[in-house]
Amino acid sequence: AQxxxxxxxxxxxxxxxxxxxxxxxxxxxxxxxxxxxxxPNQGLQLLLKxxxxxxxxxxINGFEAEFKKSETxxxxxxxxxxxxxxxxxxxxxxxxxxGFKTIFGAGTRLFVKA
Amino acid sequence: xxxxxQSPRYKVAKRGQxxxxxxxxxxxxxxxxxxxxxxGQGPEFLTxxxxxxxxxxxxxxxxxxxxxxxxxxVSTLKIQRTQQEDSAVYLCASSLTSGRAQExxxxxxxxxxxxx
Numbered sequence: 001a002q003x004x005x006x007x008x009x010x011x012x013x014x015x016x017x018x019x020x021x022x023x024x025x026x027x028x029x030x031x032x033x034x035x036x037x038x039x040p041n042q043g044l045q046l047l048l049k050x051x052x053x054x055x056x057x058x059x060i061n062g063f064e065a066e067f068k069k070s071e072t073x074x075x076x077x078x079x080x081x082x083x084x085x086x087x088x089x090x091x092x093x094x095x096x097x098x099g100f101k102t103i104f105g106a107g108t109r110l111f112v113k114a
Numbered sequence: 115x116x117x118x119x120q121s122p123r124y125k126v127a128k129r130g131q132x133x134x135x136x137x138x139x140x141x142x143x144x145x146x147x148x149x150x151x152x153x154g155q156g157p158e159f160l161t162x163x164x165x166x167x168x169x170x171x172x173x174x175x176x177x178x179x180x181x182x183x184x185x186x187x188v189s190t191l192k193i194q195r196t197q198q199e200d201s202a203v204y205l206c207a208s209s210l211t212s213g214r215a216q217e218x219x220x221x222x223x224x225x226x227x228x229x230x
Binding site for chain 2 (some may be wrong): 004032036040041042043044045046049051090092094095099100101102104105106109
C-alpha cells in the first residue's frame with residue numbers, strides 16, 4: 001500500500017534562507033508525486049508534480065523538487081524563503097494503477113522568521 | 115474563472131444531527147473527490163465521482179456517510195447521526211477529465227464541521 005512520510009511537522013527558517021521540506025514515499029510501482037500548499041482557511045493549491053518526465057521539477061513561487069527513486073524521496077526546496085511562504089505543505093502520492101486515490105502526508109508547517 | 119466552491123464554510127452540529135455539505139466543482143470538470151482532513155493531519159480520501167457515477171467510495175468511514183452527484187456537477191456529502199469524531203474539515207476537489215492518477219486536482223476552501 002502507498003504511504004507518504006513527511007519528516008518534521010514544523011520547520012522554521014529565516015527570511016532569505018534555504019527551505020527544505022522532506023518527503024519519502026512507499027510505493028510498489030513508480031508513482032506520481034505532488035506537493036501542495038495550504039494557506040489558512042484556504043484549499044490546497046498545487047505547487048508542482050512529478051509525472052515521470054524530468055526528475056527535477058520546477059513549480060510555482062520558486063519551489064522545486066527532485067525525484068530520487070533510489071532514496072524514494074521527493075524533497076521540496078526553495079533557495080530563499082519569503083515571509084509569504086509561511087503555510088502548511090503537503091506531499092502526496094498516487095500510482096499509475098491507483099486510479100482515483102491520492103494519499104497525502106501529514107503535512108509540514110513552515111514558519112518564516114523576519 | 116470561478117474555482118471550486120463549498121458551502122457552508124463552517125457548520126456546528128449537535129451530536130446525532132444530520133448534516134449536508136455542498137460542493138460546486140469547476141464548470142465542466144468530470145471528476146470530483148471528497149476528502150476528510152482531521153486537525154493536524156493531511157487530507158484522507160473519502161469518495162470519487164466520474165460525472166454522476168460514484169466509482170470509488172472505499173474511503174467513507176461508515177454507512178452514516180453518503181455522497182451523491184445526481185447531475186454530474188454539484189455534489190453533496192451527507193453525514194447522518196453525526197458523532198464527535200466526525201469533526202474535521204471536509205474538502206472537495208475536481209479535475210478536468212477522468213481522474214487519472216497524474217491529473218491535477220483543484221481544491222475548494224473546505225467546510226469545517228464541528229460536532230458538539
